[in-house]
Amino acid sequence: MRLKLEKANRRYMVICKLSQIQEMKITKLTLSILMFVLMLSIFVANVANIIDVDSHTLDKVKDIEDVTKLKSRWFEPKKFEIHDSYEHLVWFLQITDLHISIFQDPLRITEFKEFCDITVGSINPEVVLASGDLTDAKTVDKMGSRQYLEEWKQYKKVLDDSKVAEKTTWLDVRGNHDNFNIFDTNSKDNYYTNYSMQGRKHPRSYMHQVHLGLDKYTFIAVDACLKPGPKRPFNFVGALDNLEIDRLESLMNESRSSQADYIIWFGHYPTSCIVAPNDGGIRMIIGKYEESLTYLCGHFHTLAGVVPNMYTLQKTGFLELELADWKDNRMYRLGVIDHGQFSFTDIEHRDWPVALVTNPKNAQFAMPHKENIESIIHSTHIRALAFSIVDIKSVKVRINDKNWITCVRIKGPLYVAKWNPLNYSTGIHYIQLQVTDIDGRMKIVTQAFSLDGSRLSFGILSRIVLMSNVSRIFQFLFATLFILLIIPLCSLRIYHNTYRSVYDKNRGVPRINCKLFHWWLRGHWILSTVDRLFFPLVLYAAYLIVGPWTIGEIIDNHTGVIFAWGTFIGSSFLPGSFTYAYGFFQLLSFHLPLTLIIAHRVSQRLHLIEKPPIKSAALLLRLCEHFPFVLLVTLQATMIYFFWLAYGTVATIFCPLRTWSLFLAILLWYQVYQMPTKCLRSAAKVWCTHGELVSKVKDDDQYNNSK
Template sequence: MKPVSTTLNIQIIMKVPKSALGAFVSVILLSIFFANIINLISTTLVHPKDHTKERFFKIGDKFDNLIWILQITDIHVSIFQDPSRITEFKEFCHYTIDRIRPSLVLASGDLTDAKTKDAIGSQQHEPEWRHYRDILKEYDITNKTRWLDIRGNHDNFNVADIKSKQNYFSNYSVQGKEHPRSYMIQLRKGKILYSFIGVDACLEPGPRRPFNFVGVIDEAEVQQINKLIKKAGESGSNYTIWFGHFPTSCILSSGSENIRDLIKKDKNGMVYVCGHLHTLGGLIPSMYSMQKGGFLELELGDWKDNRMYRLLTIDHGMFSFVDIPHRSWPVGVVTNPKHALFLNPLKENLENIQQSTHIRVLAFSLARIRTVRVRVDHEPWTDCKHIKGPLYVVSWDPQRYSSGLHQIELFVKDIDGRELYKSQPFSLDGTRLSFGVLPRIALMSNASDIFQGFFISTVIIYSLPLFLLKYFHNSILGNEKRLKARDNCLNKWLKKLWVLTTVDRIFWPVILYPIYLMIGPWSVGYIVEDHIGVIFAWGIFVNGAFLPGSFTYMYGFIQLVTFQLPFTLIMVNLIYYRFQQLSLKSGKKLKWKESVWLHLPFSVVFTTQVIMAYLFWLAYGALAFFLGPLRTWSLVLASVLYFWALHLPENHLRKATEVLLTEDDPSQAEVYLEPTKSEKNS
């Protein structure tokens, strides 16, 4: 009996009420998702605690209760790339340190580049560390100031542990010999004791790039940091500045507490400063946020490409800072009234500003300062009086600006004619500005969760439609109906996907490969030094240690987007082309231009994957290349599937013809493949 031909819209296989229900559920899920995102990046703080009342200072014109320090990050001293990094770092150590004379300098990681000459592989280069050490010695840095350096992920590339010969940080840095990991340095200025806690979240062991992007603090490190917090409290410390290489969003915890919990426990912790993200390639040049724990987090633009450094001050209990491009003079920061965006009611007493008698400015330049002027809300400019060192002040009446936001402008000029102009908002009633959405996402989220979410969501979005179409096909078989998609782009693509799901020898390898990436090993090779390890999406086993999955998920996501998804679309088109070719019995050979267009997409995707596999070889060696299901074996699989699709026999497409009509027959008559011999006999 000849089957009945029925034209159906593939889009509406399900009934309308089910579609409406699905849409409703989708809206609910999206609402929950966005609500969680908003809650995550919310910077709403609870009411100030009583201890802020203890931090009242009468801010006047005295040179007291004041400290200023510098931060530099991601120096990336390299023997292969950009020699100006080194020459300009020398300028920083000479001119900048000499003119600003900070009490302390924080060098927050990635002191060296640790990349191979081709900038793809990664390993520690002792000459880079010698350059770093020798520059600090040449300019007598340790006698001019306190230099607090700490490791970054580049300083930990291909380092098995802190006792490894490759851990040059312990021999060539200022703090490495005495403080191989997290540590605290304290500094007393007058009656005020300042604590500086450095957090080392480098992986141990430290794999080569790119799987060294996210840091971890284990239980041992958590206990060490807790000891530092306790020691700071027992010593009577007044203020703590936390620093490290990784933002808190890029630090996992395998211990009982995460990094944000630890900083929150420190009632004197005012700020956490870091680097690592390099302003996300310029996407977020000002990466600042207020964490829910009641402390500021400030990512500093890198020295490597942007030549940035930071001036931080605590003036009578009020924290201020400014990020400065190298060679930009004069340098100036208004410490009272402080910038409204960075008011912290949990750690700062607003009465300090409300009852202050003077506006206070720190100004520095290569030449003597000639003029420092300020004005508020476009009132006339007022000259500031020099008190001592970089401090300039002018009296004011804060009661005139007691409500809302106001603007203070600063003008500085030195005797050589260099000028600085800047403007910032301030508030005396606690009115605060909002941090940008992108900085909050970058600093307040969890990078590993985001990477994992991208990877798993992509696998689900990729696999689920194919499974559903496979299910629908099996449910329609035997109903004596045949489907023809309506003439629109979406339905045509659904029909092509449908044909793919009927070819088992192609469908199952295509659908199972992404699922394999979620659970199976990606590669086996020399992950750290001479230690063989195994890489999975969910973690890395090497040298008797387990490194939890983080950037591995993003690496898998990139593999899916750059290879698996485009390859699947190519297979969809190719199999449908073969389906039409056999259905219409077209024996016509393709012209050379048509043949090029048919094979060009696969050639591009395949070539891209070959390049990616080669880069993986350069990063992890030949063993990881040949024992690499993620990159190398996927090329073999793709080649086999592509060959099969080009030469699919008729019987492999018979399932598709049982329910589908071709769209190339002008009369839309039903077209059938030639019956097999067994079917003729039956």
């Protein structure tokens, strides 16, 4: 009787434990779902806040002195009387990412000379902005990077032969390719100093002013190149230190002291790709005063065609406009300031005529805090600019597909036509401009306008790319993938002991309806119980956060150490930015598949104890089971080869990120097959379907017999 009571009590205790675990599972699942929803909500809210361009007010701007005074100035832009006058008008060109190369595509140079000869000569801009990556600076295999004197000589030769300096003012600034393998601005390989138009006078950021009539225009070049400049690929993100920020502040104050009416900022890197010590970064500097209209940049090359029109309105009120590259797309930009309104159009090389409506302005690019819409509402004339390599034959406009109206040429490229803005006082309307030259070439452009503040939105990808912080995105991706790789393994290892203590008599295998998740759970669970596999995988991933990734010549003749969180070169320190993207790619392309492969194979090894394979199929199975690992090792070896091309032998040998990880993978693969069978005994108590099979997991001989 006593024995029956004791057995009943034990059953009751087991049932209680099982019910507690079940409740814990339900509670944890509920909490997990709630936490996921909460985190997703926060993430979506943050993204929405980042890319919001319709609620930007000065209340959101921080660290600005005398906010009340600035508010009154921001909300009262100067009003102009817009009619058929040629005054208050200036236009300029921008070109970016030339990538002049002695190895690739000689047409880049040939057509660049055409641009300097014909395009600049026909449009006759006040200035031309060349916003970085003037040369390619890549080796013939496209993997290494260094400065080539021949490329810089080609750049200077085009400028000299075309006599572009006699036609306009050429304002160039460095990009990351112009800074590859450059220790400092005094380096003998810094050819920008002697072979660019502005490098001798302005080795970094500088200012140029234009006086036209009563108006004064300031162009500020922002050089955010790293100091020192490593070889590629760790030279993708720009940075401004306190010294360069003070320099830009000084240029801004100098411009304001000279009572400049407008400031055009330009540089190579988008603001999302510039690291700065202050919270607002370069965006705060640019948007600090109402004179700043726009920031023009390049660098992203349309993201391989995914975002061909990369434009946005930043929260501090200025337009940021990334221009497609010259390298592959042969694009350039015409920018115009007409009676206080900034307009632009991006044009493909040799696409004539060039046409742009400047009044009424394109509604998508309205800057409410910098341009007074009353100027358009009370204007008397539609205004447009037209250019071609031959004389213009006719210029016509029409609104909302009504009758064409012939425009009258005032002077130079300016054409006007009378209109009544009161007819278009509400909503979005569309104006078309038709330009025909004497050779019969015709261009028709269409743009939206609005007189009541209605606006068109920018593309969401454009806003995310230009309004976010690229470095933080890289950090987020790296941290997220690290957590997804480590936390499940560690959690399963901890949970395994609890689960095993309840099912100490091998009762029940975890039941999961989803086959894919069951496959993942079984493999990772078993992997987490094997010390000689678990610890190397976890510790290697943890090492990538704290330990050096490589030691070698990050710049020729200058040894550096690269960590995830930054790079030391000599006495200089570069904060981590693109390193996180590089680490994310390593985890995604190598560590993640390695973990999945190892988990699957160790799960299969336990499975083969229960169900030995048919001997006739053994050879085929072995070939199949080794193929994924061989493929992974081959890909990693290829990455090591590319790394060697970029940084040389020493950096490749002392490279835990790439080279040492390959040896780690081979060691783990060896352990999967050669470790003692007893290493699987703990996992077998949970995952073997028959209790008597647990006793079979004792030694290597029994496993080898099953094979």
